[in-house]
Amino acid sequence: MTIILGLNAFHGDAAACILRDGEMIAAAEEERFRRVKHWAGFPSEAIRYCLAQAGVKLSQVEHVALNQNRRAHLGRKLAYALLQRPDLSLVADRVRNKTRRAGVAQHFAREFPGEAFGGQVHAIEHHRAHLSSAFHVSPFDEAVCVSVDGFGDFASAAWGVGRGTHIEVEGQVFFPHSLGVFYQALTQLIGFPHYGDEYKMMGLAPYGEPRHLEAMRRIVLLQPDGSYRLELDCFRHHREKVDYQWEGGSPAVGTLFSDGLVDLLGPARAPDEPLTQRHKDLARSAQAMYEEAFFHLLATLHARHRLDAVAIAGGCAMNSVANGKVTARTPFRQVYVQSAAGDAGGCVGAAFSVWHALGGERGPVHDHAYWGPGFDDAAVDEVLRDHAPRIESQGCTVSYAAGESRLAHDTAAAIARGEVVGWFQGRMEWGPRALGNRSILGDPRRADMKDILNLKIKRRESFRPFAPSVLREAVHEWFEQDADVPFMMQVFPIREGKRALIPAVTHVDGSGRLQTVTAAVNPRYHALISAFHAQTGVPMVLNTSFNENEPVVCTPAEALDCFLRTKMDMLVLGTRVLRRAQAA
Template sequence: MSLILGLNAFHGDASACILRDGVMIAAAEEERFRRIKHWAGFPSEAVRYCLQAAGANLSDVDHIALNQDGRANLARKVAFTLKQRPEMALVLERLRNKHERAGAADHLARAFPDAKFKGRVHAVEHHIAHLSSAFHVSPFEEAVVVSVDGFGDFASAAWGVGRGTRIEVEGRVHFPHSLGIFYQAITQFIGFPHYGDEYKVMGLAPYGQPTYLDAMRRIVRLLPTGAFELDLDYFRHHREKIDYQWEDGSPHVGSLFSDRLASLLGPARAGDEPLEQRHKDIARSAQAMYEEAFFHLLNALHSKHRLSAVALSGGCAMNSVANGKVTVRSPFSSLYVQSAAGDAGGAIGAALSVWHDLGGARGEVHTHAYWGPSFDAGEVDALIDSRAASIEAAGCRVERLDDAALFEQTAAAIARGEVVGWFQGRMEWGPRALGNRSILGDPRRGDMKDILNLKIKRRESFRPFAPSVLREAVPDWFELDGDVPFMMQVYPIRMERRATIAAVTHVDGTGRLQTVTAAANPRYHALITAFHKLTGVPMVLNTSFNENEPVVCTPVEALDCFLRTRMDRLVMGNLVLSRTQPHA
């Protein structure tokens, strides 16, 4: 028996996973335990959970796979330093980070003083881990594989072909050129400064027009090979020390764009300034530029290899709008994006890369993302008993229902316009709530977005909510058909259906769907089926179970979120808390 612990450490979205003989046992992001979004550092609590789930201790682990390798692309690093002569502070900062990241075994020893790791530590190049995380859990025996992100191990993109257990890397884009840095810089320029805010630009883009696309083409240049490069005059990251924070807390990235960008796009927006049409147009233009570069690469790869399938990874693979167009704007007919396509997913990719390098066979396709902690009915009951006074004070009643009544009554509550916290089974792996740690609403109500933002989410009005739809109903409601189990693709909603599901239809007529099957999540499928039977609509509105925090992990966090917000109903397993006077 072989145990491999995969780690994404010392970076945003720190995470861990564990494989037994190549089979996934558990995976989780550190933020879910630390309760700090995108937590960066060493994922000791995620490791603790993974070991517990595997029934193992640290001394049982045979291999640790870390999704970074300081030796990767070394010649490129030396050549860049000699040619570009960046600020000495930038060089020293990178050397310091490399030193800090070298001691994974030391961090484990401090976190687990009662157990000694006796195995081997493997450094896996960042983009190799990304490529493995996509291809080796996909349904494809052969596929083009692409990783695009900000940076990792001095590269921002890599691509090649996966066959069986092997991936042949054919090309890379190296520092300082990066589509991820381009998109992040524009995100900062529009006034969204936090790590991970790129999805706000994606949500804002449909409200604008691509009037700045010619300007964007001056920033990003497409190369005949399918690759891309930046006009570095518009950026700072290649010559100055950027204020990065990757250790033991919320990650932070300082300003990436130079003053020259304002001469091209006008003044940058401060975060407290109102969003103007110009900002929306910049967002739309940046998204259009990203798509031009993305499809330029995909089309070049298809032309070379003539394969029908592509697997995507890296932070840019979180761009669900572009992903949804793959089968329309490229010749690829099949697409797979795993549930944690960003850096968290590198933990899985590193572990699988080591497994296959050791001669291991391919494992099961990842058709679901439920790799996190679960809690049994006894734990939920004990919590409710211990908090009886506060539950009563909040005007809530508690009841236990059998499955049939639970699905029927919850579907009816959603149809009445109630907002329901849905806490079931194992927590999701990746950034999306996929029906186990979700807040649910009626997709038919045009005012549901406002209701959710008023009662719970308190987020920007332009950000859309997503539909979870029965897999078999997709072609009847969307213009494209396909499996989208991880909410990683945006599809156009059929014109005649848009008014019916106004709450999940974005301003451009699209929806970021999640397809739900009985095999992957029988309880969530049963709930949506009950809602379909009641309303004729085979989907519910789904958003993450949180309130400006990481997605809830434990029953305590679910209950606390329910009590401090204006949520109407909380379902944990078969236990239901409902307010005697639901909020209007």
């Protein structure tokens, strides 16, 4: 038996996974246990969970795979420092970061006292881990592989071809050029300063027009080989120290753009200033530029390799709008984006890189994301007993579903009445998306459902869309493309004749970020949506993450607490159903 522990450590979205003989047993982000979004540092709690789920101790782990290698591209790093002479504080800061990342064994000794770790630590180059995380768990035996993000191990992108268990890396984009830095800097300029805020700019983009695209083309310069370069006068990261926080808490990144970007595009928006049409146009223009550069790379790779399939990873693979256009804007016909495409997912790629380097064969395709903690009815009942006084004080009732069909029927009926339902089932999702096990559900037919959700629970920007979970067999009737999208990583146009029927999940441009649901992968969620379809004629429900300005809930106690402190109408914990008095 070969046990491999994969880690994304000392960076945002710290995470761990565990493989047994090449099959993934568990995976989780540290934020779900620490309750701090994008938690950065050493993922000790995620490791504890993975070990417990696999039924092993740390001493039984033979290999630890870390998705970074401080020795990677060392020559390029030295040459850059000598030739470009960046601020010495920038060099010193990067050296300190890399030194901290070298101490996995020391972290084990501190976090797991009394459990001797005698295994081998493997340092896997950042983008090779990303490529593996996409290709080695995909349904493809042969595919082009692409990783695009901010930076990792002195590179911001890598691409090549995967065949069987082998990935041949044929090209990379190196520091200081980065499509991820471009997108993050524009996100900051528009007034979204927090780590991970790029999805807000993506959600704002459809409200604007690409009026600044020509200016964007002066910032991102496409190259004949499919790569890209930045107009560096618009950025700070390459010549001066940008503050980064990657250790023991919420990650943070300092201002990436320079006065040169302001001179070109106008002043930055302060976070408390109103969003104007100019900001919406900047968002649309930045999204259009990202797509132009991304599709330029993909088209070049297709022309070179003539393969139909592409596997995509890296932080930029979270751009579901661009992902949904790949088959329309490039010759690729098949696309796979894994459920944790960003840095968290690098732990999976690092682990599989080691497994295949050891001679291991390909394992099962990752067609679901349910790798996190799960809780049975007994665990739920214990939580309900412990919190009974609080439940009663809010006028809530608890009942037990009489069978699967009744559970699906009654929950669907509540959604159809316009109620907001917390849905807590099975094992927690791996990755940032709620995929029907840690979800808040609503009626996609109600034009006011977005306002209801924002009033009762989410309290987020009004321009951000909510997503539909759709029966796989009905996708072609409602969307202009027909594909498996189990991880909510692609946005497709909704058929024009259907848009008015589902306004709550139709974005302003007529698109929707769908999740396809099958009975084989998630039978209870599929049954619920099927019941809603039978009652309403609509084969989908609105799905948003089960949280309130916090990481997605992990445990029944967290789900109950979120329910009680918000204005959700109904909570389904496994087969246990809580209702507020007004929803009875």
